[in-house]
Amino acid sequence: xxxxxxxxxxxxxxxxxxxxxxxxxxxxxxxxxxxxxxxxxxxxxxxxxxxxxxxxxxxxxxxxxxxxxxxxxxxxxxxxxxxxxxxxxxxxxxxxxxxxxxxxxxxxxxxxxxxxxxxxxxxxxxxxxxxxxxxxxxxxxxxxxxxxxxxxxxxxxxxxxxxxxx
Amino acid sequence: xxxxxxxxxxxxxxxxxxxxxxxxxxxxxxxxxxxxxxxxxxxxx
Amino acid sequence: xxxxxxxxxxxxxxxxxxxxxxxxxxxxxxxxxxxxxxxxxxxxxxxxxxxxxxxxxxxxxxxxxxxxxxxxxxxxxxxxxxxxxxxxxxxxxxxxxxxxxxxxxxxxxxxxxxxxxxxxxxxxxxxxxxxxxxxxxxxxxxxxxxxxxxxxxxxxxxxxxxxxxxxxxxxxxxxxxxxxxxxxxxxxxxxxxxxxxxxxxxxxxxxxxxxxxxxxxxxxxxxxxxxxxxxxxxxxxxxxxxxxxxxxxxxxxxxxxxx
Numbered sequence: 001x002x003x004x005x006x007x008x009x010x011x012x013x014x015x016x017x018x019x020x021x022x023x024x025x026x027x028x029x030x031x032x033x034x035x036x037x038x039x040x041x042x043x044x045x046x047x048x049x050x051x052x053x054x055x056x057x058x059x060x061x062x063x064x065x066x067x068x069x070x071x072x073x074x075x076x077x078x079x080x081x082x083x084x085x086x087x088x089x090x091x092x093x094x095x096x097x098x099x100x101x102x103x104x105x106x107x108x109x110x111x112x113x114x115x116x117x118x119x120x121x122x123x124x125x126x127x128x129x130x131x132x133x134x135x136x137x138x139x140x141x142x143x144x145x146x147x148x149x150x151x152x153x154x155x156x157x158x159x160x161x162x163x164x165x166x
Numbered sequence: 167x168x169x170x171x172x173x174x175x176x177x178x179x180x181x182x183x184x185x186x187x188x189x190x191x192x193x194x195x196x197x198x199x200x201x202x203x204x205x206x207x208x209x210x211x
Numbered sequence: 212x213x214x215x216x217x218x219x220x221x222x223x224x225x226x227x228x229x230x231x232x233x234x235x236x237x238x239x240x241x242x243x244x245x246x247x248x249x250x251x252x253x254x255x256x257x258x259x260x261x262x263x264x265x266x267x268x269x270x271x272x273x274x275x276x277x278x279x280x281x282x283x284x285x286x287x288x289x290x291x292x293x294x295x296x297x298x299x300x301x302x303x304x305x306x307x308x309x310x311x312x313x314x315x316x317x318x319x320x321x322x323x324x325x326x327x328x329x330x331x332x333x334x335x336x337x338x339x340x341x342x343x344x345x346x347x348x349x350x351x352x353x354x355x356x357x358x359x360x361x362x363x364x365x366x367x368x369x370x371x372x373x374x375x376x377x378x379x380x381x382x383x384x385x386x387x388x389x390x391x392x393x394x395x396x397x398x399x400x401x402x403x404x405x406x407x408x409x410x411x412x413x414x415x416x417x418x419x420x421x422x423x424x425x426x427x428x429x430x431x432x433x434x435x436x437x438x439x440x441x442x443x444x445x446x447x448x449x450x451x452x453x454x455x456x457x458x459x460x461x462x463x464x465x466x467x468x469x470x
Binding site: 004007008011014015018019022026030033034035036037038055094095096098101104119120121122123124125126127128129130131132133134152153154156157158159 | 271272273274275276280283305308309310343344345346347350351352353390391393394398405406407408409411412413414419420421422423424425426427428
Binding site for chain 2: 263267272277278279281282285286289324325328329331332335336339340342343438444445449451452455456458459462463466
């Protein structure tokens, strides 16, 4: 019995040590563990010419489709609710790209504070809803998808499609 | 259905891997049972 | 597969066997596993078939993802089981190191390959969802990277337990690796909350309302429960085979000595 308890104590002590070491390491490297920076991060410590990933929501009403030298190009603003950054991109956008949608763009920061992207990825959020529910929310005025994240889940996750009028 | 080119391989992988494990487990069980029966059968049964 | 116990002659449990060790008796384990296996497999298969039908044909498409959302019904249960399977591997390893539980070593060795298989399903199906939805098969964000590390931990455990001439030393090294790797489980779980990731946060939590339409939620729960039972059935079957294989080796060794 005694040996058993000693082995358990050694195991728990080793686990505690390992856990704290891991927590300290993760805390020390927290800036390198993020996949992208937000527009606020960029405003406070971005350096011109730096190549990085910028992530946030596509600002409502900011998407402008153009062509640059015959290629499809797009200009939009990426916002985190506090700061917004102008982004320009030449290339094909992912299917999920829309106003109000999360995006992560890889690119470089220009001296004027705008961002030139070479890659745009769509970031899906954790909500899953059928078309009928979105239509119902739009009609009832609870949510316009272009304007930002959807309302609290409890208000729609059992919404029946039959009630889509209201 | 949209995105079938991605849905079919995803479901294929999700079914084939457990099926392969099940087949392997079934083979191992019947083999082990047969060998054990051959070894013990004479004395115990 | 269903008569795992018939051939195994009953062995009396050691005198005074108490607590967990009551189940450590190989004969008793084989009887229990043999009785459970048909039920666990059958219920697991039935739930999975209902879940597959619901997920593929009954659940509505997502308003943005279209039908690609259906990949979730195999991806999310595989992801949950990748982590839960590792937790089971770690518990078996702790039982082996602390209590020297006789079945724990075999259990760890049999859980690891199944866990690796489900982690592979999680990674591959996630990649097949990522390409059409995100626009990339793979990114090095904290969630994807930590799940890849989980896959390598499983592979490392499989390789390490088989790398020694004496199986006991292999089991021991594997158990230590498995316990060190437990640190990765909270990292996987909370990676999407602690750091900015491309991967979305959890839709389903124990505390809040699920951020998923109920018509999409129920097939997922059927799939998750069904896949868990199939995982358990695979481990039970493999572990029964391993116990019998060990007995065969012991009998052959005894016979060789006697001759």
